Amino acid sequence: MTNIFSYQPQFDHGDVEVLDRQQCYRGFVHVEKLKIRHRLFANQDFGSVIHRELVRRREAAGVLVHDPHLQKFLLIEQFRAGALNSERTPWQLEIIAGLIDDGEDAETCLKREALEEANCQIENLKQLYRYHPSTGASDEIYNLYVATADLTHAGGVHGEVQEGEDIKVHVFDYAQLDGLMQSPYLSNASLIIAIQWFQLYLHQQQSKKQLMGEVQ
Template identity: 45%
Template sequence: MSDAVGSDELQVEIVEREACFRGFYALDRLRLRHSLFRGGMGPEISRELFVRHDAVCVLPYDPQRDCVVAIEQFRVGALDKSARPWLLEPVAGLIDKGESPEAVAYREAQEEAGVTLQALWPVTSYYPSPGGSDERVYLFVGRCDSQGVGGLHGLAEEGEDIRVHVMAFDQALAAMQAGRFDNAASIIALQWLALNREQLRQVWR
């Protein structure tokens, strides 16, 4: 049986959806047809879909010291394409059933960086790789006091080994421009902060 989803103008007809793998993540195979911009329906196509929990990313920012807190950890996705697969990132975590993105941001900041967030500023939400994944990321900047922040963090039972960095904003921006921050959440958060930093400092100070 096929299902149709979409607006009145553009439609997707799902012919079949097969569960190919179920583990911590999941993989589905879909046979579908969708509307064409020139009109009518296109041919049936097959697509694999990586089914993931939605995620939260939060960049802790200290408006008094004009510093950001970044975490560094090994990432298997960078293993084959980076000489150094330890990446600089914002704090991040997956949203469990019944959790709000805000609750995840506060929890993960404490677990991954030892940071107690005082407030959150929503930046945006987006699909990081919609060509093959249904994950949606909720991105925040979080107000914090960076004094005394640093060291090693993470939950051993989750295999986390995290090093925390406190960086002056200008230093972090230069690191991004040099390619040290090379993941979407970091780049979006730092560019947003570059555009909105003065407003944020006025509100949060």
């Protein structure tokens, strides 16, 4: 049995025709109305014309921050308009995140956001994934990272007042990861992905330590 994953897309950008593009809104996000058609799996011919609304947004980046010495990790909490219809609360537990400004790369963005949102300096950034959060409606790309920081004095309320930010910092023990995974307040996609990765990472680290102990 092989562990190699083999996949090759049948189509690419050349198999899509944008027949019309109209800008409907330009603000914090841009909204476009598209008239497009694309090739079909069954016969490789172009299908019927379809209409879609596309939300265009700058690339974003997020980082799960942890302190391996204290065995703690940091999350933030803030109000989110997109969660107004949430069953529980519009205030969301999240990882530190933000939109990448012109002239920035993802790591520069995250170092800036960590200072603004949590007043902490992050180090040892490692990219985990680069993905589309919602291709059914948006062209946004999300860059997910993990990083370390000294969380000895982490806490408080932070954020850029001129941007309407009111951000509360929470610091949790590694031992609380399992409880977080079972919590109904774990409802943010980037947080779920980051925490699942982190649990697997800690499990692998523990397995390595046990193996080294057996070898010695």
